[in-house]
Amino acid sequence: MPDSPNSPTSSNTARRGSCLRWLVLVVLAVLLAASALAVAAVLGMNRGRDERQAAIDAKVTAYIAQGMDYIDQDQPDLAVAELQQALALDPGNQQAQQALDGLAFTSTATPSPIPSVPPLLLVPPDSAPVTPAADQIVLPTEQLFSQAQAAKAAAEWSEALALLDQLEALDPAFQPDDVSQLRFETLAGEAKDLLADDRYEEALRIYDRALELRSDAALSAERDLVSLYIDALSRWRLDWEETVQYLGQIYETRPDFLDVRERLAVANESWADSLGREGHWCEAVDQYKAAVNFGAATDVASKQAEAVAFCANPPTPTVSAEPDGEEPPSAAVAEGAGQLTFATYSPQFDRWSVYSLAMRGSQQPVVIMQDAS
Template sequence: MQSDAKRSTHVDLTRWRWAFAITLLLGVVWLAVAATLGAYRGYQERLAYQRARATLHYQQGMEYLKARRLDLARKELEFALRLEPDHAAAQAALQQLQQLEQMPRPQANPSPTPTPIPTTSPNPPPSDVLASAFEEATAAFRSEDWEGAIDLLESIRLSDEDYRRQEVEELLFEAYVARGRALIAEDRMEEALRMFDRALALRPDAADVRTERERATLYIDALSYWWADWDKAIERFQQLYDEAPDYRDVRQRLLEAHIYYAEKLGKQGDWCAAVQQYDAALSFENSADLRASRDEAEERCRTGVGIVLEGAEELPGRLALAAYDTMAGRYRIFVIPSPQEGPQVLVEDGAQPSWSPDGQFLAFRSLKPDELGLELFTLATGERHRLTHYVEDGFPSWSPDGQQIVFASNREGDRRWRIYRMWVGDAGSVVSLGFGRSPAWSPDGQQIIYQGCDDTGNRCGLWSMAPDGSNKHPVTDVPSDTAPAWSPDGQRVAFMSYERAGHWDIYLLDVETQEVSPLVVGERSAGLPVWSPDGQWIAFMLEQSGVWGIYVIPADGGDAIKVTDLPGATDDWLAERLSWGP
């Protein structure tokens, strides 16, 4: 009996296992069928949606075709075919459009009778198509797919302006506004304005939308003055802040604008105005660093200390340099620093400036198309006087008495660089001193140091000669040594070189001992050294991460201090020149 019971139990278990397996299998099959049916249903819904959109674009294409706006008709019909490639009516309409495009253009007189559009266009889309499109638009709206909702609703309006007009316009208005706000959040302000304009076209009396548009416009306007005009940028951001203090980052923008403006005013020496800007910034952020900057500006305002460069004591004289304005398409000569206005344009269409010893004149290379060559700029009158007539002439350097100029040029037919000397104001006095470039007249007037070689083209480096071209002899023996600049006392020469370390660096030459020592050496390009009038500083150009700037360094060595970014671009920095005058 026990054996029969065990067999019975075993059979029951076996049957139960089979039943469970069959049930499980049927469940899996049912799920697969359901998933397939669901996918198929989703596919059918997407297909119906595509067909509805294709019909709407087809209808718009036919409207354009009737109005003979063929380009717009083609776009709509081709878009309909992209949505539904087998759309027979769109295919036929596109063929008709092509025939119209191939017809000869009518003459102005007499006016021919226009060829009628074939009357084979189908009826407007049936209500079920529009209903499907409206349902899809509503679903897109609820899921916050503003672009999809707008596309469908606009298509419905184009196909049948009266179809559920109030509901369509209500949804379209809300979608325009929502999309505009989303675009503002993405910092796409111009596109947001277009959305608000569409919304206002539907509801001109929508005060809240008009306010949002005005604030976005004010924000864009304020940003357009960033870095260009701090007064106007601050004025507009302040207006926006007064109206809506929580609007985007307007509070942070105001804080930064006041700080940047204060720093700019400080560089210009207008410390009292800088104090006002720091006070305004402190109303937004009362930090220790900001208070310290404000206190320093107040002290300088009280004591009357003038121009101070970033991290440096007050520096003497004026620094001139040239930069290319990519927007205007021209070179300009700037003066840095300026007592009141900071870096400012001194000469248009000029490069390679050189101050006269008394600081009253500036010799430079003119780039004006009708005045190519060397010119003289008079600071007192702002007049330009032409010195030479060759576009190749450049790199002028003054004699210590201010009566003569040496310069370099490859004006001759062999295109070799030569050094010339002339009396200021006498173009007929130009005399060639021999081969070489980048000349610099010594403070005592006895030597001209330049980049050159011997008569055979060997032993290249820095050379020296008398002002009449005699007594030529080498000073250094590295061919890339160039751009020499005398110290005011005539005891040292600063120059730049590439071959000494494998990149452009700045070195000092002791004239008496002929010893060369590095001043600015590193992986970044540095060059075009020039001495301050008191001989305590050397200014130079240096490149960091593709950005050129003007720096100064103590003549006896130390840390370099940035003066400013180059106020423009440079297509060949090796052809530039700095000049530090009184």
């Protein structure tokens, strides 16, 4: 007896058929999604490869254009260098090869010297000079990095930095930590060389560039010493006290930094001379003593002894027609004041002193101005 449409067997068969249809639909959906992902991946790879090839083509075009400009300017050596760069990137480029062949027949110049940074080949040097397929192109990041290391080792700071700039422009993701460290070391080396050449402001700027890349306690301390030294030089002859303060801070940190010790001897002596001209002999004693301790000239000791004597017994000027060892005084009677005002010049201390002498009472003149001009 056949099953009725509402029998349990018919119901089970219908459910199984429905499940199979859903299973087939799910499998088809998964396959479609996988196919879409595969297509996207292939397109992405092709796009990246095309972008790299486009970048290389742009460089080749630029090299050829520059080479042609040099040919027009009758500079065959420079033209050869540019065209060789183009062929290094694209060995099969007919335009560059034809231009080189033409130069070989028309130019009588000697072969161009090998550039300090040789052309970077995009194919292994021992391979046949055939045009590489797009998926065989190797970016020259390793070569650039090696050349930057060699330039840094040779203290060719500008060349090393230029190579690192080229590397980062070509592939910013290439070993970023190693590239940053090499750039830091290059900048630090350049700063030290500038400092040794007495180019202090330039050195300070390079120190700051290096410390922007990473913190370094030793380099930061040296940078601060350079800054103090520049401050000291900016006050030289203008304010001896501030000059001594700046140089003293450097000396306390690193006594052998540049010529700080010699400058401290000169600055302390000059400060003491200034104090003596102002009549501050006791303060001048301390500065002369400091100058002697820093290795000042032998005559500073005699200045110190003289300052000690004047500190204990300050000199008192006397009025005479022709003061001994001094130019004749110029005198003027202050109108209605009952006082005599006169000036004397001391060749020994290279200073003018202005005195006031009361016409009545005490006969001791009073210093009212020194170092007058």
